[in-house]
Amino acid sequence: MNRLYRLPAIVIVMFFAVLLTAGVGHAQPVIDRMTQQGVLTIGVRADAFPFTYLDTQGQPTGFSIDLVNLLKARLEDKLERSIQIKFAPVNTTDRYEVVKQGKIDLLCDSSSFSRSRAMDALYSTGYFQTGTQLLVRNDDNFGNQFRIGVIPGTTNADSVKRRLAFAEFVNLPNREAGLKALENNRIDALASDGILLEALRQASPNPDQLTVIPRNPYDEQTYACLIPPGNDRFQAAVNTTLTEFMQGVLDSNPEDLTLFDRWFGESGVVPIDREPVLAFFRRTISRDSAQTN
Structure with a gap:
């Protein structure tokens, strides 16, 4: 008789559970893989206008995509190498699962922070508030x-x-x-x-x-980027990028302000009252600063 059948049922269940989770638990950290391969895989949706959507040429674009490009520039400077962004389509149904499984490195769309989802993935600091x-x-x-x-x-x-x-x-x-x-x-x-x-x-x-x-x-719902579990260093890089962008908008830094206004300014893609957004930026930066100190 196969020795496996002689083991108690609970031992067999635990044995297979370890096998199923081994790949996820030992996945190579995003920062390490980017250093070696120079590729950053971003989940992108076609239906989250103006955060992520497809333009008339079918190319991913949006406010969140611009923020990802800021992250790319920061990582290239930090890692001292070029990085290629690879887009992977996701949808409302599968987006959290592909992050959890590490099939994509980052998801910045209209995903709201959720304590239950935070059990299976890392969240960045929030970069937009809605409801x-x-x-x-x-x-x-x-x-x-x-x-x-x-x-x-x-x-x-x-x-x-x-x-x-x-x-x-x-x-x-x-x-x-x-x-x-x-x-x-x-x-x-x-x-x-x-x-x-x-x-x-x-x-x-x-x-x-x-x-x-x-x-x-x-x-109230806060948009934040999702990151596969076990990537604290990458999470820190994302957080720094988002915080510096928000502070740049508050300080009227030309580059950051131009990016913000491109989407939400008076002549932007979706003009909105900017004061509630700026107030959210101030609260977020103040909270993150307090937690760091």
Whole structure:
């Protein structure tokens, strides 16, 4: 008889558990691999405008991509070698799993900090703050049935289901499908992060017919980059890059301010009130400084 069958069941379970996790536990740190190979693999989404999306040529672009390029420049200087960015497509469903498994080195999109997800991955310092809000039509009087479009598996869906339990919830694959459903009167509201809804509204054919409500989000969510576990040195490099960028914006450093305004300034891709964002930058820097000291 095979000796394995003579072992207690719990021992067999533990044996296979070790085999399954060995590869993850001994994965080469990102910094070491970049030093050797000069490649940084970035997860990129096509549906997180204006943070990560594809331009008219199908190339990844967005505010978060620009921040990644700042990180690339810092790492090239620190490691004294050139680094190539390799983009790997991810989506709302698989993005956390590919980070956890180390299939990508970094994910900077519209992912919100979550304590449960932090059990399986490292988070950078936050670089943007938003919250769950609703996109509605200005001419909707909200009858007896209040239909809210939600994207399953998102924190937004959980938030509105807790706070607006009386509503009817309609599952949708993404925000673009939600906008169409809203325009065709199949839903009365679309739930998502306020900044993403505002970007969607401004890019829609009839932006003046849509509004993001309520003025204050139902909850606060902080965007942060996700990093595979066991990469504290890489996490520190990402944090330093983000903190210096935010401080640069506050100090009106031309390079950093130009990057910020390109996306959110008065003539940017998605013009917004910058004061709440700057206040968030100040709080983040102050908190991180206090934790360091």
